[in-house]
Amino acid sequence: MVKAKINGIAVTAEEGATILEAARKVQVKIPTLCKHPDLVSSAACGICIVKIKGTSKMLRACCTPLEEGMDIVTHDPEIVSIRKTILELILSNHPNDCLKCGRNNNCELQTLFADFGIREEVFTKSLRELPVDNSTGTIVLDPSKCILCGRCVKVCQEMQDVWALSFLERGYGTRISPAGDIKLADSPCIRCGQCSNHCPTGAIVELDQTAKVWEELLNPAKYCVVQIAPAVRVAIGEAFGFPIGANLTKKLYAMLRRLGFEAVFDTNFGADVTIMEEASEFVERFAHSKGPLPLITTCCPSWVDFMEKFHSDMIKHFSSCKSPHQIVGVLTKTYYARKNNLDPKNIVMVSIMPCTAKKYEIKRCEEMYASGCQDIDVALTTRELARMIKQAGIDFNNLPDEEPDHILGDYTGAGVIFGATGGVMEAALRTAHHLITGKDLKNIEFEGLRGLDGVKETEVNIEGKTIKVAIAHGLNNVEYVLNKIRQAKKDNLPLPYHFVEVMACLGGCVGGGGQPYGVTDELRRKRAEGLYQDDRGKKIRYSHENPYVKKLYQEFLGEPLGAKSEQLLHTHYRSLPLYSK
Amino acid sequence: MAKLSSAQDLAKKKKELQQPRNNWVKVGMSSCGLAAGAQEVYDTLVEESRKRNMQIQIQKCGCQGMCYAEPLVEVSVEGLPVVVYGRVNRETAVKILDKHVAGKMLVNDSVFDLNT
């Protein structure tokens, strides 16, 4: 432990803790801009400078370790004046677009300007005119709003291992862009949106498609249907002052009805169906040796994109099962439409997702049109939904609870935990156990599959047979798992895993790129806890026991992996080039 | 080349190499010299001394520091002080061979006698 003083207050911190971290312990808030708790400090902005009493040299609190006996001053007129000058410099290079910016009122830079009382532009305005890149159809990169904090680049390279974004040029001309100055869509970008989630300004935001949804909702010829993903319900509250992780499922149902949707479904139902298919797929491969092991989950479209670009040798290990929201989409326009005598062409299916990549997934390949038209019409992120709620004048906080619409709205505890890393695996194992043994588990909560460790490896015993599983989230953790598989295959060794779950974003969907800003591990944990609580509160916690799922198979699909299921609920993958030009 | 496998080897090598040498001309051939035309001067010295069948070694060396006076040519001829000629061109190079090396007379207006 290191003992020091910050603003005269004695502080004890762990060896290696930064001044910034230590200061928090004694209720001292040092302003930051480029620093993000998820990322190793890049030390780019200089806002967090502090000084050691009696010296004139200034240190960056975000990356300087606290040392024994330090006597640190975090705020004095000189420090504040320098911080202000830096902000004024940044302002000289930042467009005054706040009122029409995607981050208005929710911008770290704007907040700092407000806090520091910046009232005039001291320095000559000098803006860079750089083209906006919305080529991916999921996120919008506006480099002229970029303050070069480097978070997106670090996220893209270090957290996600994608390397789509990098810095180009140098000095005043420095800007963020895919290498080679190509469009994001032609780059290895996997549309995970983590860059947009970590950007402190409006330089990278999700592509806003709320206007399209409004248009459809107001069109009397259309029958608008909506579904909400598991992770949305525990994050949307952050935009309305609810405690972090609060589960607002039932308020969401009510709200979506008030927005004008004719039917409100839940992606969790789709998750239960996914489990029916995927667990069956696993049992086929594991117990009946039909198909290669390990089986790798594919609910995450960014992971699919990443695999197709970087690890296409693994395609045969991929579950062919579609992601839950695609399943709800296709079932709405087939099963539901038939039951309710609706023309699928008039149905508009909107998914509310924690994810930007879902905007890409809905058009990924021809199987996303299995119903005969595009199965999902629009995918909105949690952030877009929050804006719609505000636009609609709905007092979200005081809404009554409501229930979802049947036949695609009722879910089990297994379906809801899909939103947290390890959840798909946990849900699948619950059902796989049943499929193999015909019996239910004694303890259905797999602690070893939960939590934020980047790679979680565990073994599950089903009637004497050991199932080895691995879970990776945050794409830089994937390679370790895949290489282990490759190595074992190469050396003809026993498989290291039988079943692997991958989610592109840290924490799984609760930490998705379309979720509210300000994500930290603490937030991820609390959001996940909201989902686990929902699971615990459910009477039915096995996907295969969902009565509506049973009904679906009885009335429509037949059996898991049957012909109809294959036609509607499964897809295929192909190898993609990293750079498409 | 044989490897030097001990400190003694190195010392021996040094001794072999330290033969006193007279009668040489060195041309500063670092970037500053080359930029000022040292290659031409060097080539001229080699060519002309060969033509005249002179017993003189034309050597290369690095920068002496007097970059303003490049190309520099240092001349050591028995019986004469070692001097440095600066801003040497083809013409001076020939003069150095004919007058200084052969005639044992230093060349006017070209010696840079810096107190280094």
Added chain:
Amino acid sequence: MDKKIIFIKDTDSQAADRTRDFYTAFLDQLREDGLQDEVQVLRVADIGIYSQGVVVKVLPAGMTYGKVKDADIKRIIESSVKKDQVVEDLLLKREPKQLRIVLRNCGVIDPDSIDEYIAADGYAALAKVIHGYTPEKVIEELKASGLRGRGGAGYPTWMKWNFTRQSKSEEKYIICNADEGDPGAYMDRSVLEGDPHSVIEGMIIAGFAIGASNGFFYIRAEYPLAVERINKAIKQAYDYGLLGSNILGSNFSFDLDVRLGAGAFVCGEETALIASIEGRRGTPRPRPPYPSREGLWGKPTAINNVETLANIAAIILRGGKWFSSIGTEKSKGTKVFALTGKVKNSGLVEVPMGTTLRDIVFDIGGGTISGKGIKAVQTGGPSGGVIPKEYLDTPVDYENLQKLGSIMGSGGMIVMDEDDCMVDITKFYLGFCVDESCGKCAPCRLGGYQLLGMLTRISEGHGVAGDLEKIRKISEAMRKASLCGLGQTASNPVSSTLNYFESEYKEHILSKKCPAHKCKHLITYSIMQGRCKRCRVCVMNCPVNAIGGDRETGFYIELDKCIKCGKCFEACKFSAILKE
């Protein structure tokens, strides 16, 4: 017995050159004495002494006489030529101002020949260290020498080595930082090109001391000759077994390789340099951790400048104590400077620490090339500052330069005369830093850009009251909040010129005048009718036809057309063009 030779040079730059007159006079006198065949009289181009009238040096004895008058010729021949006696009253005391340690072999040996290096005591220090020193003893010796890093910051070399030595790791590295990039500085290039083995030997010894078995040269690709010579030298050292396994029969093995820099100035900053070698974008990262703990590929790494490493062998051979006897209290040894700018003898000089700027600029550099008064000396390159002429007698060392608001830096030294404008000079240095900023941190990237914009406006006559206050504000923010040394010091030229020459800035801002007549937008040309001979040379030289009038009525410059190129001013033989 060597032949006698008389060197003659008129060292007064202002008056007409009388070298030839004295040459003839000496010849005549020798002929009179019948000595014409025994003594050679030589007109020399430069005699290394300045402003001492006619200087005469008699060889081989070497006595040197200054301010020689016609009447002295006879006396000199009588005493010094005929008898080897000294003419006391004319004698000039010539103490060598330069001392060559780093440049000991430069211009002496053939850089392409390892044999010549060995003959000049090369690799003897390595042999001494490998077969008799512990690594600790090497570091002790360095500690005793007081050697400080010559790259700019002046950090004690022994401490850097010691920290790296103490860091525990299987693998450690030594890097030679040869990414020299300051405008006007080329000391390192010269050493690499002129004496590559001295740096290699320094690196091997460093490797031995810190426990590294691998080293890298990081050389900018703009130095192709240096790269070629280093590569050749490395190969020769391998051939001789001075690199590779079991060097000189010992247990110590060391490998050396070259990595090229792509020319970014910031890659001279050690953490950016490491990133560049690792194949990443060359931008600095925060320290700690220092490279001595986590450097190249995360391993402990010592990064030393070329000049620092070139000192090592000399220190080992002659002892730390010897080295520490040279220089000032806190700055030991010598320093190589690249003396450039408006100085007569531009080039490399190596002087003991503590030599005054005056000695360097006047005694070695020969004063200004224009003959005009000196205004200031800039040291430390783009991170340094200007030292006005009032401080020329300051002994140069790390501390003194810092006290004057400049730095030692890597050793660039640029002489400025009265024609140099401080705003203009500052604009140049700042322009360099803005160009070379990596763009990572906001204070440097945006602060530098804004400062340069302001200086440009000032130099173009658009400065406004309040500009200086803003300049100071940005400079301070850059100094305190930039991430790396480049950004932290990029505003030094501004602060330093503003400190010493504020009035010059004010003239630009308030009176819209450039006192040195340098800033193009602030000068006007006109024809002084009284002096004009109406020869039309100015008219012919004007590239934009801005000179109107005719031979009858006289010529005048049309100011709205004039692009202020100065062609007419230079062309006029009658000094009839007024520049103000």
